[in-house]
Amino acid sequence: MVNTEQIEIIRHISTQKLKGKIKDYSLQSKMFKRLLFINLRYSGLLVPEASEKVGITAATGYHWQERWNQEGYAGLIPQYAGGRPSKLSAHEKEELKEELKLKDHWTTIEAKQLIQLKYGVTYSMDQVRRILHSFDMLFYKPYPQDYRRPPDAEEGLKKPSKHE
Structure with missing residues (x-):
């Protein structure tokens, strides 16, 4: 028995916009976790205790606290450094x-x-x-091309045969 979809999904926004919104909320959830950690520190918990409650390592907790102490709210915003520099300029x-x-x-x-x-x-x-x-180059399996095919093969197929 084939599973058929009973209720179709309505696409209110494009897939690109949807992925962008997911990314935004992902950032918000990361900020929520960091702010929750700071709030637990404000309430008197030690860094290891607050870290355990939000599910991070104590080292990460100390790192977040250091950034909070230096920059405030802006210090908690995730900073994604691009990784290793490219070998090509x-x-x-x-x-x-x-x-x-x-x-x-x-x-x-x-x-x-x-x-x-x-x-x-x-x-x-x-x-x-x-x-x-x-570079926006597409990947696909190339269509095999016969080296023996004449350049005007398409035209040759369109001509009616002599026997008609």
């Missing part, structure tokens, strides 16, 4: 993007080899995919 990425536009179809392996040859930088396949994704 922004200018080199722009050059790479232009180079990739010169050919219609690129495999991830070909793009990785191009980066190695042109810039002397070695990336993992996963990182190459992330770079290509940041």
